Amino acid sequence: MPDFGLIQYNLPYDDLERFASYASGAGFGFVELPVGRFWNEADSDTDALAHARAVRELLSRHGLRISAVSAGNDFLQPDQTGLERQVQRLRRVCALAREAGTDLIRIDGGWSKDSVPQDRWRGLIVQALQAIRPFVEREGYTLALDNHGLVTNDADLEVSILSEVGSPRIGANVDTMNYRWAGHDLATVNRFYHVIAPWARHVHIKDGRGSRGEYRGTVLGAGELDLERALAELRAAGYAGVWTVEYEGPRAEAEDGYRRGLQWLKDRIR
Numbered sequence: 411m412p413d414f415g416l417i418q419y420n421l422p423y424d425d426l427e428r429f430a431s432y433a434s435g436a437g438f439g440f441v442e443l444p445v446g447r448f449w450n451e452a453d454s455d456t457d458a459l460a461h462a463r464a465v466r467e468l469l470s471r472h473g474l475r476i477s478a479v480s481a482g483n484d485f486l487q488p489d490q491t492g493l494e495r496q497v498q499r500l501r502r503v504c505a506l507a508r509e510a511g512t513d514l515i516r517i518d519g520g521w522s523k524d525s526v527p528q529d530r531w532r533g534l535i536v537q538a539l540q541a542i543r544p545f546v547e548r549e550g551y552t553l554a555l556d557n558h559g560l561v562t563n564d565a566d567l568e569v570s571i572l573s574e575v576g577s578p579r580i581g582a583n584v585d586t587m588n589y590r591w592a593g594h595d596l597a598t599v600n601r602f603y604h605v606i607a608p609w610a611r612h613v614h615i616k617d618g619r620g621s622r623g624e625y626r627g628t629v630l631g632a633g634e635l636d637l638e639r640a641l642a643e644l645r646a647a648g649y650a651g652v653w654t655v656e657y658e659g660p661r662a663e664a665e666d667g668y669r670r671g672l673q674w675l676k677d678r679i680r
Contacts, residue, residue: 412679414672415440415477415652417614418447421664426465430472436669440477440652441469442612445503448510458502462509469511477652478514478554478583478612479507485538486520486531486561493534497541504551514552514612514651516583519562519571531561532571539575546579554583554611563592565602572609581611585656586640587633588614593621596634603640607647615640615675616656627658629667630674641678653679 416438423429426447433441448465449458469476481503487493500517507515519535520526526534539553546553555572557563562571568582584606589599617633619626630637653675657667 413439413477413652414675415442415654416668416672417442417654417656418444420657420661421668422661426468430469430474432665434472434474436665437672438474440475440654442478442480442516442654443476443510444480445482445506449503449506458506459509462506466509466511476511477654478512478516479503479510480516481518483517484520485535486523486526487534488525493538494541497538500542501545504546504549508551513550514554516554516556516612518556518558521559522561532567535562535571536574539571539577539580543575543577543580547577551579552611553580555581556583557585557588557606560592563588564594565589565606569605569609582606582609583612583614584610584644585614585616586635586637587616587618587627587658590635591618591621591625596636600636600639603643607643607649610644610647610649610651612651612654613644613649614654614656615671616658618658629657629659630655630671638678645679
C-alpha cells in the first residue's frame with residue numbers, strides 16, 4: 411500500500427497538536443515538519459533531543475509518522491568557515507530528525523545573496539554535499555535536495571550536482587510545481603519530471619498556474635501541470651517513498667485543499 415503525507419505548510423495551525431489532529435482526521439499517515447518546529451538552535455543537545463522525542467511521541471498518539479524534516483540550510487556561504495558551519499549544522503539536524511522518527515532530511519542548495527556570485531553556487535553546493543557524504547553514508551541518512559527558490563530550480567542542474575556527488579543517499583526532493591513557479595515553460599517542466607525522477611527520494615505533489623508574481627496555487631488537478639505525467643515518471647523510476655501533498659492556494663481553503671489533494675492522489679496511486 412502506498413503511503414500518503416502532507417507538509418506542515420499553509421494550514422491555520424500554529425499548534426502542533428492541532429495540526430496532528432487535523433492530519434490524522436483527514437486520513438494522512440505521514441507529515442513533513444521543518445526542523446524549526448521542534449528545534450531552537452540555542453538549545454543544548456539534551457534539550458533538543460528531548461524536544462524531538464516529544465514530537466515523535468505526539469505524532470504517534472495521532473497515528474502519524476514523520477516522513478521528512480526540512481533542514482532550512484544555506485550552502486551559499488561567502489567563506490569556508492560559513493560553509494563548514496552549515497555542514498556541521500546539517501549533521502545536527504540529521505541527529506534530531508532521527509530522534510523525531512525519520513532518517514530523511516529535505517535540504518536546500520541555498521539562497522542568493524550579493525556576497526556569493528552565481529558562478530559559485532554549483533561549486534559550493536557540491537563541496538558541502540561531498541563534505542557531508544561520508545557521515546550520511548556511514549550513519550544511514552538520506553538527503554533530498556529540493557528544487558526550491560531560484561538556486562536549484564532546474565532539473566539539469568540538480569542532476570549535474572547529484573551525479574558529481576555520487577551518493578545513493580543524496581538525491582532529490584521533487585516538487586512538481588516549483589519548476590513552473592521558477593519560470594520554466596510546461597514542456598520543460600515535463601522534461602524535468604523525466605530527468606529528475608530516478609533521483610527522487612521524497613516528493614511534494616503540488617499544482618498551480620503561472621510563474622513568479624503570476625503564480626497561483628490550486629488543489630491537485632485544477633492547475634496547469636500534467637501531474638498524471640509526473641506521477642507516471644516517478645512510478646516508472648521506482649519511487650516508493652511517501653507521496654506528500656502540498657497546497658499553496660488560499661489559506662482559508664487549505665483544510666479542504668489538502669483533503670481533496672489526498673483523495674486525488676489516492677484515486678491514482680493504489
